[in-house]
Amino acid sequence: MKNNSSLIIVKKIAIYFFILLIIISLVFFAINILIEPQIKKNIAVSSQIESNLWKRYLYFLGNLFSFQTGRIFSSELNNVNLSIFGLYLSQFKWTILFTILSFSIGFILGNVLGIWSAYKYNKSTDFIINLTVAAISTIPLIVLAIVALGTSTFLGYPSQFISNSKYLLISLLVPAIISAFGSISLFHARSRKITKNVMQSNYFEFAISLGNSRWKLFKSQIFKNLVIGELQAIVPFYLLLFSSSLVIERIFSIPGQSVFISYAFSKGEVNLIMFYFTFSFFTLIIFKWINQVILNILNPLQNIERRIKWFNRKWVKKHAIK
Structure with a gap:
């Protein structure tokens, strides 16, 4: 029973992670298309910006999975000596x-x-x-x-x-x-x-x-x-x-x-914008999780009812297949 519960939790985490990755990727491409003229101006000024969209995407994923924010290309902000997070x-x-x-x-x-x-x-x-x-x-x-x-x-x-x-x-x-x-x-x-x-x-x-x-x-x-x-x-x-x-x-x-x-x-x-959306997104998820934990403590019946509904759906699906 414990193994099944652990497997269910792992599956849920994997599904949520995949959904988050898709959402963040869609936001990345939407923003890059939206600000393409500004990106081209930056490319004309700074050769350190990758002109290819897919290479920029791979660079973004590399920063995301290594928990790095990327770099700032504007000379105005570089002079301030602040990281994107700072x-x-x-x-x-x-x-x-x-x-x-x-x-x-x-x-x-x-x-x-x-x-x-x-x-x-x-x-x-x-x-x-x-x-x-x-x-x-x-x-x-x-x-x-x-x-x-x-x-x-x-x-x-x-x-x-x-x-x-x-x-x-x-x-x-x-x-x-x-x-x-x-x-x-x-x-x-x-x-x-x-x-x-x-x-x-x-x-x-x-x-x-x-x-x-x-x-x-x-x-x-x-x-x-x-x-x-x-x-x-x-x-x-x-x-x-x-x-x-x-x-x-x-x-x-x-x-x-x-x-x-x-x-x-x-x-x-792009790195500033994506950091803003990604950081805000994960902050929202963490806040919602904390909020849900507090709700479960204050109202345990709500958590029990939700679990009963989930098991009922699983039972219906299982018997429908049979």
Whole structure:
């Protein structure tokens, strides 16, 4: 039985690795075709860049399997004496700081408003909260950013990013709040639904009839279900915020991933671009795996149900062949 389980795990790892390799390869060819004019310009300047696409691909695979990032061809960046990984981290740290701040605002406000709406379900408070959240989330980010830039002089907050430690968080706060509007809407809708479903369940109503306080039931039932429910959606929600942050970074001059990507594409730096996509891809997989482990600990029944479904599918396939 243990040998079969080990074989299944090895097969799954092999399949996932093969799928990852195909995805990364497709991204490589798509990017190379997309930035072909910039690559040709680089070839004209630097003879160290391989002109043949397939040779570049083999060179990329060699770097991938040897855990190397490749080299930077731009003379501007070579003078900085930073590796691709070092350059990536120097830009990415601002994106992480900015998006985590924005995500935290969206997560806290969204859940608070969602829980409040659920407790006031079908009342005027619920209607006002839903209407306000919906109205804010439908306004384009660019419009909100332009308004924020225009009012910065009158309200006295920084209109652009300031790296000085004294004003760093203040300069990130306004763009973080603007980026958080979409997250507030998503977390509000999800927490409202989860809280409402728990409060309308037979168990909750029975517990109330036995004299249990709503606060006690919130801590024992609603909070746990909220944590599990939000963890199930936290990866796609963060990815949406991460993608939209590109626009806000450029408007508020935050030197994050948007600068890294735009420079790499404009200069035809294939190694920079592929490192960005590959590193982000593997980081996402690791984060999803950690998230799944936490979910299995908090909700072991979910893992058991998934295994039962998997064995049922195997059993059906086995008997269908017979």
